[in-house]
Amino acid sequence: MNDLPIDEEEILKELDAIQSEDLKYSGGRILGSMCTEAHPFAKKVYTKFLDSNLGDPGLFKGTKATEDKTIQIIGKLLNLDKAYGNIVTGGTEANIMAIRAARNHARNYKGIKDGEIILPRSAHFSFKKAADMMNLKIVEADLDDNYKIDVDSIKKKITDKTVAIVAIAGTTELGLIDPIEEISKIAYENNIFFHVDAAFGGFSIPFLKNIGYEYPEFDFKLDGVSSITVDPHKMGLAPIPAGGIIFRKKEYLEVMAVDSPYLTVKTQSTIVGTRLGASTVATYALLKYFGKSGYSKMARELMENTYFLRDSLKEIGYEVIVEPELNIVAFNHPEKSPEKLSDELEKINGWKVSVANCPKAIRIVLMNHVTKTHLKEFLNDLKSLY
Ligand SMILES: *Cc1c(COP(=O)(O)O)cnc(C)c1O
Numbered sequence: 001m002n003d004l005p006i007d008e009e010e011i012l013k014e015l016d017a018i019q020s021e022d023l024k025y026s027g028g029r030i031l032g033s034m035c036t037e038a039h040p041f042a043k044k045v046y047t048k049f050l051d052s053n054l055g056d057p058g059l060f061k062g063t064k065a066t067e068d069k070t071i072q073i074i075g076k077l078l079n080l081d082k083a084y085g086n087i088v089t090g091g092t093e094a095n096i097m098a099i100r101a102a103r104n105h106a107r108n109y110k111g112i113k114d115g116e117i118i119l120p121r122s123a124h125f126s127f128k129k130a131a132d133m134m135n136l137k138i139v140e141a142d143l144d145d146n147y148k149i150d151v152d153s154i155k156k157k158i159t160d161k162t163v164a165i166v167a168i169a170g171t172t173e174l175g176l177i178d179p180i181e182e183i184s185k186i187a188y189e190n191n192i193f194f195h196v197d198a199a200f201g202g203f204s205i206p207f208l209k210n211i212g213y214e215y216p217e218f219d220f221k222l223d224g225v226s227s228i229t230v231d232p233h234k235m236g237l238a239p240i241p242a243g244g245i246i247f248r249k250k251e252y253l254e255v256m257a258v259d260s261p262y263l264t265v266k267t268q269s270t271i272v273g274t275r276l277g278a279s280t281v282a283t284y285a286l287l288k289y290f291g292k293s294g295y296s297k298m299a300r301e302l303m304e305n306t307y308f309l310r311d312s313l314k315e316i317g318y319e320v321i322v323e324p325e326l327n328i329v330a331f332n333h334p335e336k337s338p339e340k341l342s343d344e345l346e347k348i349n350g351w352k353v354s355v356a357n358c359p360k361a362i363r364i365v366l367m368n369h370v371t372k373t374h375l376k377e378f379l380n381d382l383k384s385l386y
Contacts, residue, residue, distance in 0.1 A: 023352065025367075028374030032354025034172070034200055034231075036367040038239035041289055042282040046239045052277030054087075058264020063277035070284045075246050077206045078198075078228055080220035084250045086270055087232070087280040090243035091199030092126035093271060094229035097245045097256070099130040100271070101227065102164035102193035104255035115163035120149045120178070121358055122171045124197060136163065147171070147322060147358070149178045155186055164193040169218040169228075170201025173356040173363055174321070175328030177201060181217050184224030193226045199243065201326055202230030207296040208303065215325075220248060227252065232283040235299065235327075237368065242279035298368065302327040305366045305375060312379050316386055321359055327366040330356055333386070338362045341385065348381050 023030055025037040038046070049063060057064035067087055075083025088094050099117060106112040116137045119127055131138045139162075142153035149167055158165075165187050167178040180196060187194035196218060198205065205215050219228060227247045232238035247253060257267035290298070306327045310320050313331050321330040333341050338355045341362060345351035356363040 025369035028370060028377075029350045030352050030367075031364045031370060031378065032352055033367065034234045034365055035240060036234070036237065036369045038233075038282070039237040039286060039289075042237060042239050042286050045282045045285040046278045049278040049281045050276075052281070053274050054277045054280065055268070055270075055272070055274040056263050056265075060277055063281060066284050067277070067280045070280055070287065071244070071246060073284075073287050074202075074230055074244055075220075078202070078219040078230070078246060080246065080248060083246050084248075084253050085227075085244065085246040087283060088243045088245060088270065088275070089241035089272065090233060091124065091197070091229050091231045092129065092243070094199065094231075094243040094245035095124065095126045095195070095197060096130045096133065096271060097269075098195040098227045098229060098247075099127065099136070099164060099166075100134060100256055101247065101252040102195065103134050103136060105193060105252060106163035108255055112161055112163055114161060116159060116161045117164045117166060118154055118157050118162060119166035120168070122147060122149075122168060122173065122176070122178075123166055124168075124172045124199065127166060137161075143358075146176070147174055148176055149183065151179055151182045151186070154183060158186070158190055158192065162190075162192050164195055166195045166197060168201075169196055169198035169205060170326050172200060173328075173358060174330050175200065175324060175326035175365075176322065177205070177215060177218060177325055179216070180225070181222055184222035186224070187226075188224035194224045196225055196228045199229045199231040200234055202228065202244070203232065203235040203295065204299045204302070204326055207292065207299040210292055211296045211300060213303070220246075232286070233279070235302065235368070236283060236286060236295075237298075238283040238286055239279050241276075242283050244283075302366050302368065305370065305372060308372065309364060309366065309375055309379075312375075313382070316379065316383050318382065318386070321361045329364045329366065330359075330361040331364075332361050336385075344385050345381065348385065349377070351378060351381065 052060045052063040071085045116139045118139045120141045142150040144150045230244040233240045233242040253269040256269040260268040318331045
C-alpha cells in the first residue's frame with residue numbers, strides 16, 4: 001500500500017489500463033457467457049441506489065418495499081398469486097437458498113437428518129456447493145437420450161431421506177427444459193420439496209409463451225413446484241449481481257430465519273447479511289421499462305438469432321447436437337474435438353466460445369450482445385476452419 005495519497009487522475013489512468021485487459025460484450029467475441037451488458041437505464045438506476053442496504057430493511061424502507069414488489073411481479077410472471085423470496089446475487093445463491101429451505105423444512109417437519117437431493121447430471125454446479133455446505137448427499141437422476149431427466153429414474157431414487165428434487169428450465173449447457181410437469185406430480189404425491197432452476201430460462205420462457213411459442217408448463221401453475229430460481233442478470237439485462245428466488249409458501253423463508261439482534265428487523269432468512277439494493281431496484285425499473293411486450297420482443301430476437309446460427313451451421317456441415325429450445329446452440333466439427341476447435345477459434349479471431357461437457361460440444365449462448373453481424377463473421381471463420 002502506498003504511504004501517501006495518490007491523485008484521482010493518476011489512479012483512473014491505471015484503471016483504464018486495467019479495463020483495457022478485460023473483454024467487452026459489445027465487441028461481440030463473447031459467445032459462451034450467460035451474462036451480457038446491463039441495460040443503460042439499469043446502470044443509471046443502479047448507481048442511484050448504491051448505498052441502499054437490503055440487509056437492514058428498517059433503514060431502507062423504500063428499497064425493501066421495492067424488493068417485495070419485484071418478487072410479486074416475478075411471482076405473477078411465474079403464475080403465483082402471492083410470492084415469497086428475495087433478489088439475491090445470482091442463480092448460485094438462489095439455488096443455495098432453495099436447498100437450504102428444503103433441508104430445514106424436511107428436518108423440522110419430517111425429522112430427516114442425513115438428507116439427499118435428487119438432481120440430474122445436467123444441473124448447474126451450484127448444487128454441488130449447496131450439498132457440500134448443507135451436508136446433503138447428491139443422488140444423480142439419469143438423463144434420457146435427449147439429455148433431459150428420465151422421469152422413471154427419479155421415481156426409483158426417492159427414499160425416506162429425500163429432501164428435494166431439482167429439475168431445470170433451461171439447462172446451463174444446452175438450454176433444455178426438463179419434463180417438469182411429470183416430475184411435479186411425483187414430488188406432489190410424495191410430499192417432497194421440488195425446486196425448478198430457471199436461472200437461465202426464467203426471463204425468456206414466460207415471454208416466449210406470451211407470443212405464441214409452445215413450451216410445457218414449468219412454473220407455479222404446477223402444484224408440486226415449491227420454488228423457482230430466476231436470474232435477472234441474464235436475459236433480464238439487470239446489472240450483476242442479480243438473481244431471484246421465489247417460494248410458494250412463507251414457511252420456506254421461515255424455516256431459514258435466524259435472529260438478527262442488532263438490526264431493524266428481528267430475523268433474517270437470506271444467506272448474505274449486508275446486501276445491495278441497487279440491482280434489485282434496477283431489476284424493478286427494467287421490468288417496468290420493458291414490460292411484457294419489450295421482453296417478449298427481445299426474447300423473440302434471441303430465438304431468431306439462435307435459429308439463424310443453427311441453420312447456417314448445418315449448411316456448412318457442422319453437427320448441431322440437439323434441437324435448441326432456448327437461445328443456446330451446441331455443435332461439433334465432424335472430426336475435430338471441441339477443445340481443438342475452440343482453440344482455433346480463439347486464435348483466428350479472438351472468439352470466446354465454451355465447451356459443454358455433457359455431451360462434449362461447442363456451446364454458443366445467443367445473448368443480447370451477440371448480433372447477426374457478429375454471427376456472420378463467426379460463421380465465416382467456421383467455414384474457413386471446416
Ligand atoms: C447461470 C445459471 C446458474 C448460476 O447462476 P449464477 O448467477 O452464475 O450464480 C444456475 N443454474 C442455471 C440453470 C444457470 O443457467
